Amino acid sequence: MADSVAKVVEECARAAKQAAPSLAAAPETALDAALTAMAHRLFESREAVLEANRADVAAARAEGMSAGLLDRLIITEQRLAEIAEQLRLLAKAPHQERSISISALDGGLQLMERRRPVGVVGANYEARPNVTVDVASQLVKSRNAGVLRTGSAALGSAQRLLDSVIAPALTDAGIDSDVMQLVPRVEREAAAALVQLPALVPLVILRGSGESTRFLATEAATHGVRTLAHADGGGVLYVDEAADAETVRALVISSLDRLGVCNRLNLLLIHSAVYGSLWPVAAEALAGCGVIPSLPPHEHAIGYEWALDGEREATVTVAKVDALIEAVSIANEQTSRLPAGIVTEDAAAAEAFFNGYTGTGVFWNAPTRLLDGFKLLAIPETGINLDNVPGPRGPVTYSDLYIRQYAVLPARH
Template sequence: MTVIAASVDERLRLAKDAAREVALLDASRKAEVLGAIADALVARTDEIVAANADDLERGRTDAIGEALLDRLRLDAPRVASLAAAVRDVARLPDPVGRVLDERTLPNGLRLQKVAVPFGVVGSIYEARPNVTVDIASLALRSGNAVVLRGGSAAQSTNAVLVAVMRDALQARGLSPEAIQTVDDFGRDGARALMNARGLVDVLVPRGSAGLIETVVTESTVPVIETGAGVVHVYLDVSARDDWARDIVLNAKVQRPSVCNAVETVLVHRAAADRLLPELLASLTDAGVTIHGDEDTRAHDERVVAATDEDWAREYGTLDLAVRVVDDLDDALAHIRRFSTHHTESIVTSDQAAADRFLAEVDSAVVLVNASTRFTDGGEFGFGAEVGISTQKLHARGPMGLAELTSTKWLGRGDGQVRA
């Protein structure tokens, strides 16, 4: 097993040095290294699952809640899925060296704008051991080193995952210092990572709204902000009954703990009598607690009264807020007020309503007649994702390989001087 440096500062400096090595790897070499990581994850599944069992037991003792326990859990099939995602990333086109722009100046100077690695990518996240592997594999494929702070809830699992990946790098002749963790330094490690300007080139937080806000406000390292998921589905007056039911059920029930699960459903008043009885019954039968306005409660006595806070709440559980709105204008106004600009979907048979929803909703992903669960790097064909950015600078929506690159201009001349 590889030896990890004793101090945070030393680890960050080693990552910076390793980043130069990783940046020079060609596409086939990076793919080979990722293949070795995937093989190692599968080979050491029992070790990973055993460490995860320790984290799960501690999580139950600490009563962290079912949503976080679900995100924390790694069993053999989930480890196999992690390895498959790494292989998917390895098969993706190399983002480094892409020519994004080129031109020849009147004096003959030839210019190219090309994609290049950031250098060292840092990430601070909570109870998500899959992120440990996803971000490391995406970072390596895009020519970057990575420094991880995965939080105390997953500390045992993350320690093993990092060790497995570092061992795989070393076995393939690549510096293991390209993958670092500061988990063992606790909050001091997180603070050091946030203030490592000059050593860490970009920082990506993933987790609760509180964690993201802390990183955004306290970090001196540039941050790509991921956001909370107060996600909406609007059922328009022309929504098909089966689509409305199936899309909302999938968006809420398939995996309620994730950020792309729907949290609020808005129903056009003229369609409420048609859509709500079956929809509410189906959701309740699936174990969902409905928090509804007065109009919604009139359709099912099992619906509990929604509070003002429910419209802005990211439940992460089998809870759902439902409100009847007057029309599309009312739905758009509600979304503007309460959305976290993550994902919103409209269910409609009216092309004009769909076009207007796509044009006017200001979120990272806007869908028509589809479940919000599709907002995911894997589903978008990225192999995995760094996170889902809700900001508007550089990256927005699911972040894959391209979002872990920057650019530089290359100029090739023949002795030109500026007049």
Template sequence: MMFHQELIEIGKKAKQAARQLAFASTESKNKALLAMAEALLDSEQEIVQANNLDVRAAEEKGIKKSLVNRLRLTSESISQISQSLREVVVLRDPVGEGEVWTRPNGLRIQQTRVPLGVVAMIYEARPNVTVDAAALCIKSGNVVILRGGSEALESNKVLARVIAKAAEESGLPQGCIQLITETNREWVQQLMRMNDYVDVIIPRGGAGLIQTVVKNATVPVIETGTGMCHAFVDREAEYEKAISIVINAKTQNPGVCNALETLLVDEVIAQDFLPRIGEELKKYHVELKGCPKTCEILPFALPATEEDWVAEHLDLVLSVKVVPHLDAALDHIYQYSTKHSETIITENYSRAQRFLREIDAAVVYVNASTRFTDGGRFGFGAEIGISTQKLHARGPMGLKELTTVKYMVYGDGQIVK
């Protein structure tokens, strides 16, 4: 494949920067992160102005409100992004961690954590990812190449320029944070095949984006998954607790991957519970797509189609199904889950434990909202994404997941006999 020369130059800069950044001290990386945090606050007005251009363009294109809200930056959100950088500063640096053991022949083997190298992030219209990804990569000693969605291009240009300048002025190598501003999809296709320059690609966005990267990349991919998240309200659920969890999981921020998409209700309590939760969801203007039994109990629910059980709505839409028992709930989740986040609401210990053991997902909850599946809420500072695969990383990805290991072996003339 012939690569654009500008893309090759980005790759060369990244590879050279990675050689230096891998050995940067924790102190120098933290110094850069603090400078980046301050630079964001100092550039707030410029960032908001650029973001307003993106938001207006998105609204003119008719992009749905929930996605526009993910795109929007305000003074408050910029302050939160800046604070997330400071939170990464206080996290333990995983680089250099490991263990040492000695073999009977006297060889001393040291396993130590090292950066992945050059990380390419391909993501959609969420400008906060620009900063989150850069922060975690810098702290873990990785160089990052960013390629955000075209809807957030103006915002990302300013954000990337501001934090890259701050990092380099703090002493980190030039090229440690780079943004691809070309929106031509051909560049993405090439980036996914730049094995000589990129060590790993992390896609973050909808199912279409993720599958495009997984199917077309020759560079290793850490797959972050779509969130087809379920909640099962068991026959021994506490109603007020269940209502609070469902409302939070669906409405607190419906446009994110850890938002609730399907509600399963045990038929033993359906006649009593569904009217209660239905009325609460109506207050939040949630549209319900229900199975025949749900529609019988809730006349305002629309009939669900097969597509509704696989849909990541990312909006105030919720699929609802009445199931006869826990086994049926487990079967439904097994069939439709994207292995992101699933929760059961119950006061029955045995059924809660079965749910935890038998559900195959990155995060499984008992009596808690799926909205907690987030690197920040897990204590990882910012996050690079939620991995739904099983190799290398799974669940919210923090600093440790951006490292690998190498073995350093100390000998004194030992040879294999």
């Protein structure tokens, strides 16, 4: 079984690599035309897409999928309209300069920086049908072919999106539709196979649960494949002693509008000086969202990500801290270091929090839900990279998916 799965993944990768030059050489107008056509075909094919999604959802419900994961899986008319609007905005977004002048060199030479597509980019992601369109559109905009592998629960929806929306839109724009491949196998071995093909798929975007993503990142490293990994999530909100009660209430509510997403409120830290007065405010807000607090003493790690717990996803960990520096230390050392925010009316406290927190996104009187490519940049993301190395960090978009190449040439050119 494993060998047959690996063979299918390799066939997808070879098809994408063979078609990649069609995308790399396409004019910018063709790329944007393809994205616009995807938006149009989403509307035209909405009934077929919704039908495929209803079948996926019914099967997932029958298998006992949790409410939070079902929320990720479900496509509605409104969500289709939002995806289409994101595609239109991406089509209008500026293209990256392919060649940039850096400096003059001795001997009448000029140094240029050229930005080249990776070639073929893989993506392994959770059972969220919208991510199929998000990733495919980002790859098209950045001139990269793709091999996509989604969670088994969303495969029917993803396949319909590829067949009815993505592939025909590419063809409409004069681009070989084989540049975007979807692995048609549900076995987990398909994900492992995707990160073992350095000559075909040198870069793989990894999204999903922390355990599986960390395993795939390790597997990729042993095979010489680079990854952009989004392994863990969970937002942190620190309520400072100078926090405003109504701001606390508003941020708790706005950070819990969806429970199955990585940037939702996961850990609430409250300064001991205001715990007595502000915890009741936060508790009322949590109750209004249908969320249960996990109070000390905790029987779990303080940074445990509730969004991945199918039985207790409607939970937020609450803890008391004695100082801002303690809150920063917990956020840095005991959580995923995705988003962390401070609620305070004290600018000096906010600055200290900003200077101390080393994670991917930091917020002052703003909800952690804002750590999202579309919310921040008006561009859908491929994922949120948490690496502590130079390169794309935070929401990864088309503007990050290139390889830098130095070029030296006579200055007169």
